[in-house]
Amino acid sequence: MSNGVKNGDMEAFSGKDVSKKREDYLNWPDYFMAVAFLSAMRSKDPCSQVGACIVNAQNKVVGIGYNGMPFGCSDDDFPWGKESDSKVENKYFYVCHAEMNAILNKIVGELRGCHIYVAMFPCNECAKLIIQSGISEVYYFSNKNWNKDECIATRKMFDAAGIKYTQYIPTRRQIVIDFDTIDWNKVSQAQDPPTPKKKRTSS
Numbered sequence: 001m002s003n004g005v006k007n008g009d010m011e012a013f014s015g016k017d018v019s020k021k022r023e024d025y026l027n028w029p030d031y032f033m034a035v036a037f038l039s040a041m042r043s044k045d046p047c048s049q050v051g052a053c054i055v056n057a058q059n060k061v062v063g064i065g066y067n068g069m070p071f072g073c074s075d076d077d078f079p080w081g082k083e084s085d086s087k088v089e090n091k092y093f094y095v096c097h098a099e100m101n102a103i104l105n106k107i108v109g110e111l112r113g114c115h116i117y118v119a120m121f122p123c124n125e126c127a128k129l130i131i132q133s134g135i136s137e138v139y140y141f142s143n144k145n146w147n148k149d150e151c152i153a154t155r156k157m158f159d160a161a162g163i164k165y166t167q168y169i170p171t172r173r174q175i176v177i178d179f180d181t182i183d184w185n186k187v188s189q190a191q192d193p194p195t196p197k198k199k200r201t202s203s
């Protein structure tokens with residue numbers, strides 16, 4: 001080939017040069033925000049699904065969480081509504097916030113100096129946990145609650161405690177995992193065909 005690429009390095013049909021590093025891999029911050037949002041997909045909250053992902057200085061994920069009911073408090077029995085006149089019939093007294101769960105789910109002894117990626121700007125209760133855990137930077141996606149008292153309090157505390165907070169909008173508009181397009185389960189032509197299963201003999 002004239003471009004110096006050996007025939008053997010070009011994947012059949014796709015024209016992809018498989019001898020070179022991929023260029024379109026996920027960058028770290030997009031990856032961490034996507035992990036937060038993937039985690040949020042586990043939430044049963046009908047209104048706001050929040051996810052959080054904590055990473056250390058080596059870019060290792062050390063805690064993940066989403067908003068959900070505490071252990072032992074069935075998410076089929078506890079309320080998900082928020083409009084009841086009775087506060088005990090609303091979700092807010094019960095739901096563990098995503099940041100809280102990510103911190104409590106940590107797989108390391110210390111979170112000092114770690115960063116947290118969250119779907120929503122943290123409320124004041126999560127802000128306190130973030131500060132006390134030693135997390136030093138917060139990357140949030142949504143600022144929809146920015147002007148609520150909780151978030152104003154969060155900013156007051158973060159500013160006082162020297163916690164950096166930055167809105168992070170991923171560089172890609174979409175990150176799709178489409179299992180239909182992943183055909184790794186197809187047996188490669190180069191491999192031997194699968195050996196037929198032996199017929200069972202009755203014993």
Ligand SMILES: O=c1ccn([C@H]2C[C@H](O)[C@@H](COP(=O)(O)O)O2)c(=O)[nH]1
Nearest residue numbers: 045047048050067095097098122123
């Ligand atoms: O910092 C936060 C703030 C809120 N959440 C959770 C708690 C609830 O499950 C929802 C908020 O519900 P709304 O119906 O949008 O009021 O978000 C959280 O995880 N972290």
Ligand SMILES: [Zn+2]
Nearest residue numbers: 097123125126
């Ligand atoms: Zn919170």
